[in-house]
Ligand code: KIV
């Protein structure tokens with residue numbers, strides 16, 4: 223018999239504390255519905271006393287979602303608990319998550335109190351919350367830095383008061399897998415009545431150890447994990463749901479199970495990233511763009527012969543449509559042949575493949591990765607020389623002026639100029655470019671970052687655009703962020719040889 227690990231998702235509470243990534247109530251409801259389909263056991267929907275919007279989100283999620291337990295956060299304060307209970311009244315399975323600091327840092331410098339008094343406050347909060355709902359989770363904040371003996375006293379007291387789950391957060395991400403695992407083991411062995419409640423792992427990722435610590439926690443007796451989609455959360459984030467889910471699925475010998483439908487992970491990751499406007503790093507485990515992309519010739523050849531040569535899980539298991547054999551200058555003939563076959567060119571004879579491969583290497587040397595369009599161009603023997611270069615950009619904006627941009631570019635040696643308006647200077651500039659090279663290019667992701675600090679800083683723009691179902695990445699740098707955006711857009715467009723070539727033909 224496998225041990226069930228309860229999945230407590232806090233994307234909508236701890237995850238949403240990321241600065242600048244706040245979600246609207248309808249967005250939270252949409253994510254909650256998808257979390258329900260994914261099969262999480264508990265959704266932490268918000269901190270109702272913190273704002274009317276958070277209160278309303280808990281209400282709306284309670285109404286929209288049927289299966290999972292809906293949890294609301296409070297401090298160990300009566301008014302917080304009353305407001306949380308009120309927000310939870312529409313759910314079938316309410317849980318109040320209350321708690322207080324357990325480390326001496328919190329006891330002395332946050333509460334200016336004593337260890338005994340803090341336990342008394344925690345116990346009183348559990349007893350008060352118990353008047354409203356049966357299922358009470360208690361968090362011993364900053365457990366990671368709390369002394370184990372004192373922590374055990376606190377856990378014992380709150381379980382005796384009626385807590386059904388006790389959360390042992392490594393609030394500051396301080397622990398190592400050894401120390402966190404030992405902490406959980408210590409509690410399992412020294413707390414009287416520990417089996418009347420479930421211990422829960424809530425780890426932050428400040429040292430990049432959140433997943434390892436959570437794993438150590440369940441291996442030592444905890445049975446609930448507090449996680450977020452994409453690992454988002456305060457500072458370096460929380461334990462990521464997808465990592466824990468796939469560790470449990472991949473390492474069957476651990477004898478754990480969850481009720482997650484892991485095939486829903488990737489679509490939900492995309493949804494959260496898009497709604498929170500937080501791009502996922504390409505090499506992020508499980509859900510990053512490169513997580514199943516093989517680019518070196520040796521790996522590609524190996525994967526094509528037998529997937530498990532280089533993959534420990536199937537991309538379909540996490541909802542990624544297929545592993546991507548990316549074509550770069552390091553790709554071999556096996557990968558090229560695979561893609562040409564996929565594009566309908568059949569299995570090429572060795573000499574023909576060799577010829578195309580040489581052309582492919584020349585092209586790959588000048589580009590980061592090659593698209594289907596590039597391969598078609600190679601096969602059709604008309605390698606496009608398309609290149610759009612910026613001549614000048616002039617933008618007029620301000621208040622109440624509607625932004626307007628005039629852009630002049632050179633495409634394959636020919637001059638083009640266009641003017642367009644837009645709802646901002648960047649939008650106006652990109653629309654002007656679209657007038658020249660054609661419509662059908664959609665901005666999928668846009669990220670501006672400062673390279674250093676100060677008003678004379680340089681801005682970096684990363685962008686992903688979609689054209690004919692294919693994603694193109696663009697990058698631009700400039701002291702002016704409108705210019706950096708235009709450069710990134712043109713950088714992406716220059717990777718679409720067919721699109722530009724066709725448009726030039728139309729224009730000339
Ligand atoms: O990290 C933490 O300690 C928390 C608690 C409020 C549960 O998020």
Ligand code: ZN
Nearest residue numbers: 236391393424
């Ligand atoms: Zn937290």
